[in-house]
Amino acid sequence: MPRSYASAVLNATADEVWAYLRDFGNLADWMPGMQAGVIEDGGPGDRVGCVRRVWATGDSVFRERLAGLDDAGRSYWYQILEAPLPIRDARAHLRVAPVTGTGQAFVEWWGEFSADPGDEEAMDKTLSHGIYATGLDALARRFARRPGRT
Template sequence: MPRPYASGIVPGDVEQVWRRVRDFNSLSSWHPAITHSEIEPGPGAGEVGAIRRLTLADGGVVREQLLTLDDVDHSYTYRMLDGPFPIRSYVSTIRLAPVTATGDTFVEWWADYDADAADEEKLTTTFADGVYATGITGLTNG
Protein backbone atom coordinates (compact mmCIF):
# COMPACT_ATOMS: atom_id res chain seq x y z
CA MET A 1 0.00 0.00 0.00
CA PRO A 2 1.56 3.32 -1.03
CA ARG A 3 2.07 6.13 1.46
CA PRO A 4 2.36 9.63 -0.06
CA TYR A 5 3.88 12.07 2.42
CA ALA A 6 4.82 15.75 2.71
CA SER A 7 6.08 17.90 5.55
CA GLY A 8 7.13 21.45 6.16
CA ILE A 9 7.69 24.24 8.65
CA VAL A 10 4.88 26.76 9.10
CA PRO A 11 5.53 30.09 10.84
CA GLY A 12 3.68 30.44 14.14
CA ASP A 13 3.33 28.38 17.26
CA VAL A 14 1.56 25.03 17.12
CA GLU A 15 -1.60 26.26 18.88
CA GLN A 16 -1.96 29.14 16.43
CA VAL A 17 -1.54 26.88 13.38
CA TRP A 18 -3.78 24.19 14.93
CA ARG A 19 -6.62 26.71 15.25
CA ARG A 20 -6.49 27.15 11.45
CA VAL A 21 -6.17 23.45 10.62
CA ARG A 22 -8.45 21.90 13.27
CA ASP A 23 -11.74 23.08 11.77
CA PHE A 24 -12.61 20.26 9.35
CA ASN A 25 -14.44 22.82 7.21
CA SER A 26 -11.52 25.30 6.95
CA LEU A 27 -9.53 23.70 4.13
CA SER A 28 -10.74 26.17 1.51
CA SER A 29 -9.42 29.07 3.63
CA TRP A 30 -5.80 27.88 3.44
CA HIS A 31 -5.45 25.27 0.68
CA PRO A 32 -5.13 26.90 -2.77
CA ALA A 33 -6.51 23.85 -4.62
CA ILE A 34 -9.81 23.93 -2.69
CA THR A 35 -12.29 26.59 -3.76
CA HIS A 36 -15.18 25.69 -1.46
CA SER A 37 -15.89 23.51 1.56
CA GLU A 38 -19.14 22.72 3.32
CA ILE A 39 -20.13 20.35 6.08
CA GLU A 40 -23.02 18.06 5.21
CA PRO A 41 -25.97 17.74 7.63
CA GLY A 42 -25.03 15.69 10.67
CA PRO A 43 -22.06 16.08 13.00
CA GLY A 44 -20.41 19.52 12.95
CA ALA A 45 -16.92 20.39 11.69
CA GLY A 46 -15.34 19.73 15.08
CA GLU A 47 -17.00 16.36 15.62
CA VAL A 48 -15.88 12.87 14.61
CA GLY A 49 -18.20 11.67 11.86
CA ALA A 50 -18.47 15.06 10.14
CA ILE A 51 -18.55 14.87 6.36
CA ARG A 52 -17.10 17.69 4.28
CA ARG A 53 -17.77 18.29 0.63
CA LEU A 54 -14.84 19.96 -1.09
CA THR A 55 -14.91 21.64 -4.48
CA LEU A 56 -11.54 21.48 -6.21
CA ALA A 57 -10.11 24.25 -8.40
CA ASP A 58 -10.78 22.11 -11.49
CA GLY A 59 -14.45 21.68 -10.50
CA GLY A 60 -14.08 18.16 -9.11
CA VAL A 61 -15.82 17.25 -5.87
CA VAL A 62 -14.41 15.23 -2.98
CA ARG A 63 -16.33 14.03 0.08
CA GLU A 64 -14.37 13.17 3.22
CA GLN A 65 -15.35 11.96 6.69
CA LEU A 66 -13.56 12.89 9.90
CA LEU A 67 -12.46 9.70 11.71
CA THR A 68 -10.38 11.05 14.61
CA LEU A 69 -9.69 14.46 16.09
CA ASP A 70 -6.92 14.75 18.68
CA ASP A 71 -6.30 18.15 20.27
CA VAL A 72 -3.40 16.83 22.38
CA ASP A 73 -1.54 15.35 19.38
CA HIS A 74 -2.71 18.23 17.11
CA SER A 75 -3.89 15.78 14.47
CA TYR A 76 -6.89 14.47 12.66
CA THR A 77 -7.53 11.51 10.40
CA TYR A 78 -10.15 11.31 7.69
CA ARG A 79 -11.21 9.02 4.89
CA MET A 80 -12.24 9.85 1.37
CA LEU A 81 -15.80 8.73 0.64
CA ASP A 82 -16.09 9.95 -2.96
CA GLY A 83 -13.80 11.72 -5.39
CA PRO A 84 -12.33 11.81 -8.86
CA PHE A 85 -9.39 9.53 -8.01
CA PRO A 86 -9.20 5.83 -9.06
CA ILE A 87 -8.80 4.51 -5.51
CA ARG A 88 -10.55 1.84 -3.49
CA SER A 89 -9.67 3.17 -0.05
CA TYR A 90 -7.96 6.29 1.27
CA VAL A 91 -7.25 7.28 4.86
CA SER A 92 -5.19 10.40 5.55
CA THR A 93 -3.72 12.12 8.61
CA ILE A 94 -2.45 15.64 9.15
CA ARG A 95 -0.38 16.21 12.29
CA LEU A 96 1.31 19.27 13.79
CA ALA A 97 4.18 19.47 16.27
CA PRO A 98 6.03 22.39 17.83
CA VAL A 99 9.51 23.26 16.63
CA THR A 100 10.87 24.18 20.04
CA ALA A 101 14.05 25.84 18.78
CA THR A 102 12.17 28.45 16.71
CA GLY A 103 8.60 28.55 17.98
CA ASP A 104 7.31 27.48 14.56
CA THR A 105 5.21 24.44 13.66
CA PHE A 106 6.22 21.22 11.92
CA VAL A 107 3.36 19.95 9.74
CA GLU A 108 3.23 16.48 8.25
CA TRP A 109 0.50 15.01 6.09
CA TRP A 110 0.20 11.54 4.65
CA ALA A 111 -2.21 8.86 3.51
CA ASP A 112 -2.54 5.15 3.01
CA TYR A 113 -4.59 4.18 -0.01
CA ASP A 114 -5.30 1.27 -2.31
CA ALA A 115 -5.36 1.53 -6.10
CA ASP A 116 -4.34 -0.44 -9.16
CA ALA A 117 -0.55 -0.73 -9.44
CA ALA A 118 -0.61 1.12 -12.77
CA ASP A 119 -2.13 4.19 -11.05
CA GLU A 120 -0.03 4.24 -7.86
CA GLU A 121 2.93 6.34 -9.02
CA LYS A 122 0.76 9.12 -10.46
CA LEU A 123 -1.61 9.10 -7.47
CA THR A 124 1.24 9.16 -4.96
CA THR A 125 2.72 12.21 -6.70
CA THR A 126 -0.70 13.89 -6.91
CA PHE A 127 -1.39 13.38 -3.21
CA ALA A 128 2.12 14.16 -1.91
CA ASP A 129 2.80 17.19 -4.10
CA GLY A 130 -0.56 18.45 -5.34
CA VAL A 131 -2.50 17.98 -2.10
CA TYR A 132 -0.21 17.82 0.95
CA ALA A 133 2.79 19.94 -0.07
CA THR A 134 0.50 22.51 -1.71
CA GLY A 135 -1.62 22.67 1.45
CA ILE A 136 1.38 23.07 3.73
CA THR A 137 2.63 25.87 1.49
CA GLY A 138 -0.83 27.44 1.73
CA LEU A 139 -0.56 27.40 5.52
CA THR A 140 2.90 28.97 5.27
CA ASN A 141 1.72 31.75 2.97
CA GLY A 142 -1.57 32.40 4.71
Protein backbone atom coordinates in the same frame (compact mmCIF):
# COMPACT_ATOMS: atom_id res chain seq x y z
CA MET B 1 -0.59 0.13 0.21
CA PRO B 2 1.29 3.29 -0.91
CA ARG B 3 1.94 6.04 1.64
CA SER B 4 2.15 9.61 0.37
CA TYR B 5 3.77 12.25 2.59
CA ALA B 6 4.62 15.95 2.85
CA SER B 7 5.81 18.20 5.68
CA ALA B 8 6.61 21.85 6.30
CA VAL B 9 7.76 24.24 9.02
CA LEU B 10 5.38 27.18 9.51
CA ASN B 11 6.22 30.55 11.01
CA ALA B 12 3.71 30.30 13.86
CA THR B 13 3.41 28.30 17.05
CA ALA B 14 1.99 24.79 16.94
CA ASP B 15 -0.96 25.97 19.02
CA GLU B 16 -1.75 28.80 16.57
CA VAL B 17 -1.59 26.47 13.57
CA TRP B 18 -3.64 23.78 15.30
CA ALA B 19 -6.30 26.29 16.34
CA TYR B 20 -6.78 27.04 12.65
CA LEU B 21 -6.43 23.53 11.20
CA ARG B 22 -8.57 21.66 13.72
CA ASP B 23 -11.63 22.95 11.86
CA PHE B 24 -12.10 20.10 9.39
CA GLY B 25 -14.61 22.23 7.49
CA ASN B 26 -12.28 25.10 6.50
CA LEU B 27 -10.22 23.28 3.84
CA ALA B 28 -11.53 25.46 1.00
CA ASP B 29 -10.32 28.55 2.91
CA TRP B 30 -6.66 27.58 2.63
CA MET B 31 -6.22 24.81 0.07
CA PRO B 32 -5.37 26.01 -3.46
CA GLY B 33 -7.77 24.77 -6.12
CA MET B 34 -10.72 24.42 -3.77
CA GLN B 35 -13.67 26.64 -4.62
CA ALA B 36 -16.03 25.99 -1.70
CA GLY B 37 -16.63 23.57 1.12
CA VAL B 38 -19.33 22.64 3.62
CA ILE B 39 -19.95 20.22 6.43
CA GLU B 40 -22.82 18.22 4.95
CA ASP B 41 -25.19 18.26 7.90
CA GLY B 42 -24.31 21.83 8.86
CA GLY B 43 -22.74 20.73 12.14
CA PRO B 44 -19.40 21.78 13.56
CA GLY B 45 -16.20 21.03 11.66
CA ASP B 46 -14.56 19.40 14.66
CA ARG B 47 -17.19 16.72 15.31
CA VAL B 48 -15.85 13.22 14.71
CA GLY B 49 -18.01 11.61 12.04
CA CYS B 50 -18.83 14.82 10.18
CA VAL B 51 -18.47 14.74 6.41
CA ARG B 52 -16.96 17.64 4.49
CA ARG B 53 -17.77 18.19 0.85
CA VAL B 54 -15.37 20.39 -1.10
CA TRP B 55 -15.63 21.50 -4.69
CA ALA B 56 -12.40 21.81 -6.62
CA THR B 57 -11.74 23.70 -9.82
CA GLY B 58 -13.74 22.14 -12.64
CA ASP B 59 -16.60 21.05 -10.35
CA SER B 60 -14.74 18.00 -9.03
CA VAL B 61 -16.08 16.91 -5.64
CA PHE B 62 -14.25 15.44 -2.67
CA ARG B 63 -16.16 13.95 0.28
CA GLU B 64 -14.22 13.10 3.42
CA ARG B 65 -15.27 11.87 6.87
CA LEU B 66 -13.48 13.02 10.00
CA ALA B 67 -12.53 9.73 11.65
CA GLY B 68 -10.68 11.10 14.66
CA LEU B 69 -9.49 14.32 16.27
CA ASP B 70 -6.85 14.53 18.99
CA ASP B 71 -6.41 18.03 20.46
CA ALA B 72 -3.65 16.93 22.84
CA GLY B 73 -1.71 15.43 19.93
CA ARG B 74 -2.74 18.25 17.56
CA SER B 75 -3.87 15.84 14.87
CA TYR B 76 -6.83 14.54 12.97
CA TRP B 77 -7.37 11.70 10.54
CA TYR B 78 -10.02 11.16 7.94
CA GLN B 79 -11.39 8.76 5.33
CA ILE B 80 -11.80 9.79 1.71
CA LEU B 81 -15.30 8.74 0.72
CA GLU B 82 -15.41 10.20 -2.80
CA ALA B 83 -12.69 11.73 -4.97
CA PRO B 84 -12.14 12.38 -8.67
CA LEU B 85 -9.01 10.22 -8.47
CA PRO B 86 -8.49 6.52 -9.26
CA ILE B 87 -7.98 5.61 -5.59
CA ARG B 88 -9.93 3.59 -3.04
CA ASP B 89 -9.70 2.73 0.65
CA ALA B 90 -7.98 6.08 1.18
CA ARG B 91 -7.33 7.69 4.53
CA ALA B 92 -5.16 10.59 5.57
CA HIS B 93 -3.65 12.23 8.66
CA LEU B 94 -2.69 15.78 9.45
CA ARG B 95 -0.49 16.53 12.50
CA VAL B 96 1.00 19.70 13.98
CA ALA B 97 3.97 19.59 16.38
CA PRO B 98 6.17 22.27 17.94
CA VAL B 99 9.71 22.86 16.74
CA THR B 100 11.20 23.25 20.21
CA GLY B 101 14.30 25.21 19.18
CA THR B 102 12.48 27.91 17.24
CA GLY B 103 8.89 27.96 18.49
CA GLN B 104 7.62 27.29 14.97
CA ALA B 105 5.17 24.58 13.91
CA PHE B 106 6.09 21.38 12.10
CA VAL B 107 3.14 20.13 10.05
CA GLU B 108 2.87 16.66 8.50
CA TRP B 109 0.20 15.48 6.09
CA TRP B 110 0.17 11.91 4.86
CA GLY B 111 -2.18 9.33 3.49
CA GLU B 112 -2.51 5.73 2.44
CA PHE B 113 -4.60 4.44 -0.41
CA SER B 114 -5.19 1.55 -2.77
CA ALA B 115 -5.11 1.89 -6.55
CA ASP B 116 -4.65 -0.25 -9.60
CA PRO B 117 -0.92 -1.02 -10.08
CA GLY B 118 -0.72 1.23 -13.13
CA ASP B 119 -2.08 4.20 -11.13
CA GLU B 120 -0.11 3.86 -7.87
CA GLU B 121 2.96 5.92 -8.78
CA ALA B 122 0.96 8.76 -10.36
CA MET B 123 -1.45 8.87 -7.42
CA ASP B 124 1.42 8.88 -4.91
CA LYS B 125 2.89 11.93 -6.70
CA THR B 126 -0.52 13.59 -6.97
CA LEU B 127 -1.20 13.19 -3.26
CA SER B 128 2.35 13.97 -2.03
CA HIS B 129 3.11 16.92 -4.28
CA GLY B 130 -0.15 18.06 -5.87
CA ILE B 131 -2.27 17.98 -2.73
CA TYR B 132 -0.31 17.66 0.53
CA ALA B 133 2.79 19.74 -0.34
CA THR B 134 0.68 22.32 -2.19
CA GLY B 135 -1.60 22.70 0.81
CA LEU B 136 1.29 22.98 3.25
CA ASP B 137 2.95 25.61 1.03
CA ALA B 138 -0.28 27.62 1.12
CA LEU B 139 -0.40 27.34 4.91
CA ALA B 140 3.22 28.49 5.14
CA ARG B 141 2.35 31.58 3.08
CA ARG B 142 -0.76 32.20 5.16
CA PHE B 143 1.17 32.20 8.42
CA ALA B 144 4.15 34.12 6.98
CA ARG B 145 1.87 37.08 6.20
CA ARG B 146 0.67 37.40 9.77
CA PRO B 147 1.48 40.71 11.50
CA GLY B 148 4.36 40.49 13.93
CA ARG B 149 5.92 37.52 12.15
CA THR B 150 9.22 37.63 10.29
